[in-house]
Amino acid sequence: MSRIHPTAIIEPGAQLGEEVEIGPYAIVGANVTIGARTTVGSHSVIEGHTTIGVDNRIGHYASVGGRPQDMKYQGEPTRLVIGDRNTIREFTTIHTGTVQDSGVTTLGDDNWIMAYVHIGHDCHVGSHVILSSNAQMAGHVVIGDWAIVGGMSGVHQFVRIGEHSMLGGASALVQDVPPFVIAAGNKAEPHGINVEGLRRRGFSPDSISALRSAYRLLYKNGLSLDEAKTQLRELAASGGEGDEAVNKLIAFIEQSQRGIIR
Template structure:
């Protein structure tokens, strides 16, 4: 039997696994699904067409699955999908998607989302991401696996943040951060490769060296972006452990529509 406190309000139609826990004064809407072992904190509202996976811990006073803050929204049944084993701390707000995009906001697995974070409509977060307190994402933002977003930072809509990158605290980000890159400032600028983060993840010295070379090509050699792209493609074929990572960085830059931080 579900561990639902008698003061919690569960609307008819909600699907709650028998091992989930719902704390006092929480509200769970009619179109919500909550997986095994997930805990919903007191006074938290989970609404909308929201699916939450297994083993998540959602803190007190969070707002999960609320209507998107988009003036074009007309009540369409858009979605929020949250994966497994995420920690989502108190006062976090995460909104559903809009029909102007894919119609779904997506949170992957094993993310650490601290207090007062906002994740806007149609955002896509991968897995193993850290978002520090008061970090704010506008709509349509994409974040790759293992990225770290510093506290009190703000991210413009449609920006992409590459895998294993690092955005420093109190930064304003208006263009894309390539994978593996450190960025900080208002407006955020590049500050090297996220070497310590890559070492912690087990990247080899050879791979880190290759990424440092790619960073110099992109930012330090006085090349135009088109010239840098040519050299980056050449670096993908050195036959070493870093080739696939340089390719990931190059592919990200090629796909950027807002442009990368410079």
């Protein structure tokens, strides 16, 4: 049975799963669906065409499913979809999508979203991501699984942050961070492979060694990007254990629209 504080407002049409808890003075809009065992903190607003999965923890004063901060938005019924087991802390803002993109903002599973984070319209955040306090994502940002964004960092619209990468605190990111890479600074620059993170997640020594070799080709050998890609393909064809990871790196680079950090 759900526990709804008597001061909370649940608009007609909202759908709440079993054992949902809604705190004091929170507001849940008519087009919101909240999955089982999710908790919503006091004074939070969950609005828009928003679907939230199970076992999420939404902190006090969060604003989830608000209208996109895009002057082209004309009230279209765009969406926000949040997965399962996410922690979304105080004063976080997450907006719905726009019709100029896919029309949906997404957040995967098992993410840790700290206080004052902003996730703009049409962003796609994977799973097991950490967004530290005051990290700010402009519209259309894509963040891969297991990535970490440091506190006080700003991410330009349409930028992609690859899986298992890390962006240091107080960074300004205007181009893509390739998978497995550490970046930091204003403007953010590459600072090696995220070795410790990869070890914690079970990457083999051979895979980490292959990624280190790939990083040297990309950033340390004085090669042009086209020259580096040619040698990366040769590295990925070597038949080693790290081929899959290197191929992911190559695919990310080839799909980049804003270019990778250099």
